[in-house]
Amino acid sequence: MNDTRVPTLTMRKSLSVKIPLILAAILILAVLLLTLVTAERIKQQVFDREQQYLELNxxxxxxxxxxxxxxxxxxxxxxxxxxxxxxxxxxxxxxxxxxxxxxxxxxxxxxxxxxxxxxxxxxxxxxxxxxxxxxxxxxxxxxxxxxxxxxxxxxxxxxxxxxxxxxxxxxxxxxxxxxxxxxxxxxxxxxxxxxxxxxxxxxxxxxxxxxxxxxxxxxxxxxxxxxxxxxxxxxxxxxxxxxxxxxxxxxxxxxxxxxxxxxxxxxxxxxxxxxxxxxxxxALSAPADQITIIMIIFGLIAVILLGGSILLVLRIAILKPIAALQHQISAFSQERAPIQPPESINNEIQLLRQAFSDMGNKILENTRELEEKNSQLESYNNQVRLELTTAQRVQEAVIPRRFPAVRNLSTYGIYKPMEELGGDFYDMIRISRDQVAVLIADVSGHGVPAALITMMAKVSFTTHSVPGATPSEVMRGVNNDLCAVIEDIDHYLTAFYALIDLHQGTVEYANAGHGEIWLFKGDGTHRVLSPTAPFLGKFPELEFATRQELLDDRDRLILYTDGLTEIRNAQGEFFTEDRLIESISNQVELEPKEMAVSLVDEVLSFRGDAPATDDITLLILGITSGSWGKDIDTDVAEHMAYQSPEDLKAAKEQFTKALLEYRDKKFSVCIETLKTIKDSFIHKHERQKVLNLLGHCCLKTGKLQDCKIYWQEALDLVPDSKELKRNLQIVQRELDAQGKGA
The missing domain is CATH 3.30.450.20 (PAS domain)
Incomplete structure (x- = not known):
């Protein structure tokens, strides 16, 4: 409780000294002014009389x-x-x-x-x-x-x-x-x-x-x-x-x-x-001066008598009652003692005391009610804090602290939420012996709603990340799950989902409005993995395009949320993506853990004392020394026995070329490139990807029969592919409409 003695002394000084002194000073000035004016007039009159006397003489x-x-x-x-x-x-x-x-x-x-x-x-x-x-x-x-x-x-x-x-x-x-x-x-x-x-x-x-x-x-x-x-x-x-x-x-x-x-x-x-x-x-002025002095003396005497009378009246009628009231107010503020009402109301001071008494009693009543409400609110806040702590622990469980041990792949992530509960998360999911999925997501907003959406998205990504599911199918499934819940509320989700093939050394990804993800190559170059579709949670039944990149030794895949590049310092400057790329380029040879720690430290040092405005999330994957395909299944081993590494590498390069031609809408050229390597892959997953891309090119060029043949052949290799089944149904309806269903 604050000490109220200083305000008490200040109030007493103000009431007991300032008011009487001000009134007395005003009175003295008024009387002195009146005295001086009167004396001056009398002086002039006396002088005029002396002048008349001289004139008479x-x-x-x-x-x-x-x-x-x-x-x-x-x-x-x-x-x-x-x-x-x-x-x-x-x-x-x-x-x-x-x-x-x-x-x-x-x-x-x-x-x-x-x-x-x-x-x-x-x-x-x-x-x-x-x-x-x-x-x-x-x-x-x-x-x-x-x-x-x-x-x-x-x-x-x-x-x-x-x-x-x-x-x-x-x-x-x-x-x-x-x-x-x-x-x-x-x-x-x-x-x-x-x-x-x-x-x-x-x-x-x-x-x-x-x-x-x-x-x-x-x-x-x-x-x-x-x-x-x-x-x-x-x-x-x-x-x-x-x-x-x-x-x-x-x-x-x-x-x-x-x-x-x-x-x-x-x-x-x-x-x-x-x-x-x-x-x-x-001699002429002496009588007037004497009269002036006498007038001033009488004026001062009148001021002293009148001022003393006023002070006495003020003390008896005003100051003493106010001092008593002030004493009760002081006791009320320090000890919450009730202010006693006056026995009778005969003047304004007693009326003021009655008003203070009513106000004090009302304040005491409201204070008791407020203390009860504060007690209830504190209990509720404690419960909320406990629930937030529990929610924070649950969310921390969503963010993996350890990643699956994968040969030729090292991973390290850092997550720093702006509040107790954040809206970012990342994950790594082991799909099969050959494949591992990595994802990073950012929910709009912060706090409890964002945390709930991240957990729901985490469950949805895990549910849809099954063997045989492409990044496009996973993204579509997660988007439909989220739309069913958050389509009508002011939240959405950006995400990057990538499927890394440990046998082929490729990464296939879908980027749902998440901004740019960077792949730094071992040769010193870097590529951007740009968005391929809008964000999640607002548009159901949305199709998500995928892209593919080759992975080589010493490559680094950098996944992060915009809180890393949009952080500001005390001057309001952004860290910017250019500064991030420059920093990564200077330490690309470091291991993922060392690189991640160094990057976050640099970002926090740039921010300085400025407040955090968003979550900071960073996930780095590093390709270590070794060859793809060791310790894989029998089919792949048999494939590797009949196909030299040089031929396999050439086939991969042609497939990458075909992907670029497809992106540039050179569909006929892409068909010819894929036909040259269609029989170069013995492993069913690689062969299925070539056949699937051939089917898309034929669809774009209007060759529906060829499209059906290629997609059917690809479905025979991967019978559980929902995407291929749906695509075949669409092509079949078009052929039936044209009378070419046979």
Missing amino acids: AGSVEKIIRLQLDSINTILSSYADNPRFLEALETGTARQTIGLLNNARELSNYFEDVMLVDPQGVVLASAGLRNLGLRVDKPETVQAALSQGTLVGDSQAYISGAGSPAVSIAMPLLGSSLEKSGAIVAVFNLERFAIDFLSTLNFGESGFTFLVDSQGVILSHPDRDLILTSAAQWPGMAALFRPESPVQGFAAYKNQNDTDMYLSYYRLNNPNWYSIVTDSEQ
């Missing part, structure tokens, strides 16, 4: 600057279009003019100086007297104010006489003769204004505001070293100062320290300044 700065500029406009306008002020300028003394300008300067804490300037920028009067007679730094401001008739601020800052960053703001004089000849100009101290207003505007921990003119020159900044330097050189800032840029906006840039910053700006119209509120990226 930038707008506040713009309003402060605009209010201050409006205040300057009001102050300067109150002088530029005041008739009394203009009259005082026209009629008053220089001291009075300076006094008026000084009064104007006192109206704003951010006026560094208030001057009266002609169109060329030459200072005609100054509240501080320091610039009197000098040209202002930016005369174009004065010219712009004169041409526009409105307040014009300088587009660029400069260092004033007081050493502070300042801008010039001009208002043309109206309503007097000086209207087109000058303007009142105020020097606006940016540094003081920035200290009083802009520096007090704090935006978080690191935010601040500063002013930039249209060229990117910094007008005010918390870092005084940056005043009057160019902010347009900072990465991301140049786009703000393009004419097509929006009036207000939000942008990212890097400051002079290469720090990532964000800014919100407003562009003033007159003067063309930019109020900028800025803060670092880190």
Whole structure:
């Protein structure tokens, strides 16, 4: 029985660890994904809020600057279009003019100086007297104010006489003769204004505001070293100062320290300044990052709590019942213990346990039945094995292990069935003192049916192999016996049957579809004994032609079945008949036993590890040294006394010639050849063969009377020949039909 502990551990690990871990992992991923998405949205919202805060502050700065500029406009306008002020300028003394300008300067804490300037920028009067007679730094401001008739601020800052960053703001004089000849100009101290207003505007921990003119020159900044330097050189800032840029906006840039910053700006119209509120990226992103971290922490806590709850529920509701069920299944597989059904069915696990209980009990019941059937089947198989062993022993008895001792003839056979029972067999039958029959047969198929047919064929060949019976008569009798039994089933038999005459040194054979049998001559040549008729067991009353060959000293007759030549190696190649002929030719001088063993060893070596596909059967007959005719009957001895060996040999050669002429359908020539040797044979069997062949030739040429005479004479020599009696009956019917019966 297989050990089931490993599957038990594997199942427990799968149920107790894998399923909860997979569910927990899915849950964790889902919660983390939701947390990250939510945190990202919140982060963006917080950032957007910080951006709005910057934009709001930038707008506040713009309003402060605009209010201050409006205040300057009001102050300067109150002088530029005041008739009394203009009259005082026209009629008053220089001291009075300076006094008026000084009064104007006192109206704003951010006026560094208030001057009266002609169109060329030459200072005609100054509240501080320091610039009197000098040209202002930016005369174009004065010219712009004169041409526009409105307040014009300088587009660029400069260092004033007081050493502070300042801008010039001009208002043309109206309503007097000086209207087109000058303007009142105020020097606006940016540094003081920035200290009083802009520096007090704090935006978080690191935010601040500063002013930039249209060229990117910094007008005010918390870092005084940056005043009057160019902010347009900072990465991301140049786009703000393009004419097509929006009036207000939000942008990212890097400051002079290469720090990532964000800014919100407003562009003033007159003067063309930019109020900028800025803060670092880190400061803007810090609240959002903190919220993200908090969200992730809460998400992890939620995952741990939820995952632990799921695991607890899984363990109580699923894993423990499944583990208990698995334990019972393990006990069932190892000890065949019944699986107890649940007391009640309230959930799927209990329903599963009930199903396993029913299935287990059914398996136990079927197992007991199967064991009973297996016991019966084993008993039956033992009986079949015993019967097969008995059948194998009986079949082995059919294959002769020892052959009759025959002078001048040595025989050796090898039989290797593919299965316990095969379909091949061979035999040697002693017919008389003069004759011995050899046969080899191959039944189609294998196993018990083939073995039964071989035994039946063995009995039939033995029964019909009687003195005086020709190979044709034996084959016909065996064929009729087999047809009566196997004609309607899917089996047939091929066979080669040969009658060896020990006196004449001839072999007469009939080949029923058995393939080619080889006769290797002592002179090194070889002849094929081809089939002369179809196979046995399918066509009753079939005629079987025979042929005859002479045997000489050192001849070898090789009988085998197709399992020898059709055997395959591991590559699927056949041994082939050509390879067999070559092998026989190389060892034809060996004795039959040595040759047979060597050939089979060569065939098995060629097959290698490939499985056997057919029976291997081989029978070899060898003609040994000696002369035919020794120790034979009195008639033959008397014949040998009156006939020289040379004459007998010549007669045999003529008879062989006649056989060839008959085969080539030269019947008239064959008749003349046989007539020359008809009286050369005194022995009745040899004379009967000549007369029988003469009768066949006359039948073929239509000489029915001569045919009847020859066959009657042959029947007188061999009165028991059924073939001659039947042939005479056929000829007699033909003569009677022609009216020549007498």
